[in-house]
Amino acid sequence: MKSLTPDTIAAPFGHYSHGISAGPIAVTSGQLALRPDGSIPEGVEAQADYCFDALRAILAEDGLNFSDVLKVSAYVTRREDMKGYMAARDRACADLKVKPASTLMIVSGFTRPEFLVEIEAIALRSPSS
Template identity: 50%
Template sequence: MSLRALSPPAIRPPFARYSHGIVVPAGHRLVFTSGQLGIAGDETVPADSEAQSDLCFANIAAILAEDRMTLADIVRLNAYVTAREHMQGYMRSRDRQFPGTPPSSTLMIVSGFSRPEFLVEIEAVAAAPDPS
């Protein structure tokens, strides 16, 4: 799917590499993921936000693959970090995942997650043409 970003000239450009809005054409199916944490299948949790973000995106990719989608189909991200110092690691990981048109995105700082070692949580919305 070729994403079309919405960037009205009347508003300030995005603060980082994301789109203000993304158009989802008619005839597309949507997948909404739950928030993914930076934990591997063997229960290990990396110590830094960038590595945790990489795992979050790998988990999201696995979820999307269940419906024949990839990270390239993501149109919206919501990400949460536990402190400002974790923002840059998340953003480096995010920017690597989306070399083309970046999805619309929100990044929030929260007080914590279910376990103290978690620094990042990411949820996504993806859209792809309906195969029918």
């Protein structure tokens, strides 16, 4: 196994990795929209776009890309944020021949009230990767 913690995104909040590569599988921790400078994008759609960018950075550290993603799981804090999240997810998946499986849940909150969405992914290295 190897840790996937790119320096292009904010460091993890604690003693964990942003992602783990284990042979053909890569699993990410849930990503929140915290920029390296400590700022947080406004609105769920902008936050989700940032989370997807962070997921891409984590996967790239293992030589993977978003087309290798098997499943995306996302969590939003408000029912009205589902539409914004889904717009960002649809953009992230627009060019993919095979869309990943997807789960979306409404949760009561995150570590800071400014965070509106958290997204994680599971990817599988194809034999040609």
